[in-house]
Amino acid sequence: MDTFTRNTTETILESISDGVFTVDHEWKIMSFNHGAEKITGISRKEAIGKHCWNVFRSNMCQNECALKKTMQEGRSFFSSFTYIINCKKKRIPTTVFTSLLKDENGNIIGGVETFRDHSLVEELRKKLNGSFQMGDMISQAQSMRSIFKILPxxxxxxxxxxxxxxxxxxxxxxxxxxxxxxxxxxxxxxxxxxxxxxxxxxxxxxxxxxxxxxxxxxxxxxxxxxxxxxxxxxxxxxxxxxxxxxxxxxxxxxxxxxxxxxxxxxxxxxxxxxxxxxxxxxxxxxxxxxxxxxxxxxxxxxxxLPLLKQRMEDIPLLVDHFIAALNKIQGKFVRGLSKTALEILMAHDYPGNIRELENIIEHAFVLCSKGEITPDHLPSSLTRQVMMEIEDSTSRFPLKAAEIKVIRAYLSKNNYDRNATARDLGIHKSTLFRKIDRLGIKLPKIDGRSKKK
Missing domain, CATH: 3.40.50.300 (P-loop containing nucleotide triphosphate hydrolases)
Structure with a gap:
């Protein structure tokens, strides 16, 4: 690489907001750009020459290091979510991309990692969730948000x-x-x-x-x-x-x-x-x-307070809340639920309500310490029961079956008044009509609006 190309590359690396650093085969940092300094709060002088895990203290460093996988398997990796600890011991949410570092002759001399600070995104997400939260109670269901509105x-x-x-x-x-x-x-x-x-x-x-x-x-x-x-x-x-x-x-x-x-x-x-x-x-x-x-x-x-089966749309929100709390308490790094695990949770009736859901997630944490919660981590009694219900159902899609169950429950509650049902579900009535048609929900020949008081 000639001097002009090297200087141009360094200028580009210094001008971007993403953090970029390189390591040698001994995992010692060789370069550390301005973005990395800004995100970590650690100067280039402090970082260069140190092992990368001593600088970043990421949750990936122990078990799921993307850079280690790159060096071992010879290919790039992308991590959708991780975090690093900055100089003030604050957790910084990041996404990471890793690739091999080669010299002019194509020889592998180390690895390069690019990481992006998602603190602003996290803050916006928390503000959004905050509009659905009151104390330790979380909900986006219309019935609960009506309570939240008058609670102050x-x-x-x-x-x-x-x-x-x-x-x-x-x-x-x-x-x-x-x-x-x-x-x-x-x-x-x-x-x-x-x-x-x-x-x-x-x-x-x-x-x-x-x-x-x-x-x-x-x-x-x-x-x-x-x-x-x-x-x-x-x-x-x-x-x-x-x-x-x-x-x-x-x-x-x-x-x-x-x-x-x-x-x-x-x-x-x-x-x-x-x-x-x-x-x-x-x-x-x-x-x-x-x-x-x-x-x-x-x-x-x-x-x-409504039953959990009357506010099924809250399950993903509640699951995220329980996972975040248990990660903090137990020092684990569980990212969330797999698609299949979420489908199983959405298809359950929850006779024990929110407490039962919380116990299910706590059970999963006993078996899962990192990555995603899969059906194997859920209580066997739950997966067996739900799978039997799915097999008996005419629907081959658990999420569809769960959506049908929720809409039918709200229709029954409102004596099949479509407008009241749409209002309780927090959706426009035309959206409800389309869902009823798409899901093939059969309705009785009554209309709750004409019910005599």
Whole structure:
């Protein structure tokens, strides 16, 4: 290579924003352009002569080094996603391209790697996801986004909230989101499972007790309600409490005061109560199982969380969230789901709702430490069940079958009112009509718009 060509090449390399560096056969850095300096925060002087893994500290360095594959197999590689650690110990998301480095005679003298900083793309993605997120709750389903829209107003109020939903739909996460958005966010948030304790233990746990109140009560113990003073208390599964306990709880809510067991004087408290249940309290009131006055007291604002099978469009979003969280906790580098694994998850009904989905991903993490989660990493019971359903189905395409299932569920929910169904699904009605036609969904000869109220 003549001097002019070499100088031109160096000028080009210095002018581009991508990072470019070269290594010799001992993996020591020979060149390091300005883009590499800017992305890593490490100067050319510091980098040259060092082993590349000491400079970049990428998640690929241990097992999936694209540059190593290039040197071993003699061909270029492209990595769709990885990250490096810059001089401030910050993770920088990047894409990487590697190729062989040859001299004028075609002899291999090392390798060259080009990497691009995707920090801005990641920030934009987070902002986009942020429009679907409230606290630790994530959703793009219309039913959930309607709740997200009013949640800030609910949070600023001190009114009692009743959260209704099946087990695993995220009732505690919703309560925590309300607390975190409220003026009480710096005070304690206490969650109490009312179904886990018998009445006597539940009373002592919530209200506390004085020394001598019962055997082994050797000293005063404040209750959870007192310890949560100025904060928020979640009474989970409130529908499982007894009528006698409901009377005492009603008194606490009305007086904002507790009477510890064995005490003669009430203690004033200032707390916000959020109640949650997976039962139909209105029906329980009609059956005289739940006190009507307590129901009216806690049912000032009511939020109903949908089942996961009613918001199937959230599964990819939730999976990404769980994978990111588990990668951080376990120090793994799982990139996401394979297409087949996603199809299996989309075809499942989730009787355990979001909690079941989270457990499935956690199971996959036990078997998968890097790359993509495949069907082999999913619980065998899940894959066996879904594959049996697919084999029994007339559809050969799991994603199509899942889409049919979701649309049918929303149509049934809305008494086959197409406009209401499109609104709940967050799509235009013409889009829904095209999907119904394309998927071959048969509709009954009724229209929910003409249903008599």
């Amino acid at each position: 107003q609910i949070s600023q109020s001190d009114s009692t909230v009743l959260i209704m939903g099946e087990t695993g739909t995220g009732k505690e996460l919703m309560a925590k989101a309300i607390h975190d958005l409220s003026p009480r966010k710096d005070a304690p948030f206490v969650a109490i499972n009312c179904s886990a304790l018998p009445d006597t233990l539940l009373e002592s746990e919530l209200f506390g007790y004085k020394a001598g109140a019962f055997t082994h009560a050797t000293k005063d113990k404040p209750g959870q309600l007192s310890m949560a003073n100025e904060g928020t208390v979640l009474l989970d599964e409130i529908g499982d409490t007894s009528p006698s306990f409901q009377v005492k709880l009603l008194r606490v809510l009305e007086e904002q005061a507790v009477l510890p067991l064995g005490a003669v004087k009430k203690e004033q408290i200032n707390i916000r109560i959020i109640a949650a249940t997976n039962k139909n309290l209105s029906q329980m009131v009609d059956a005289n199982i739940f006190r009507q006055d307590l129901f009216y007291r806690i049912n000032v604002v009511q939020l109903k």
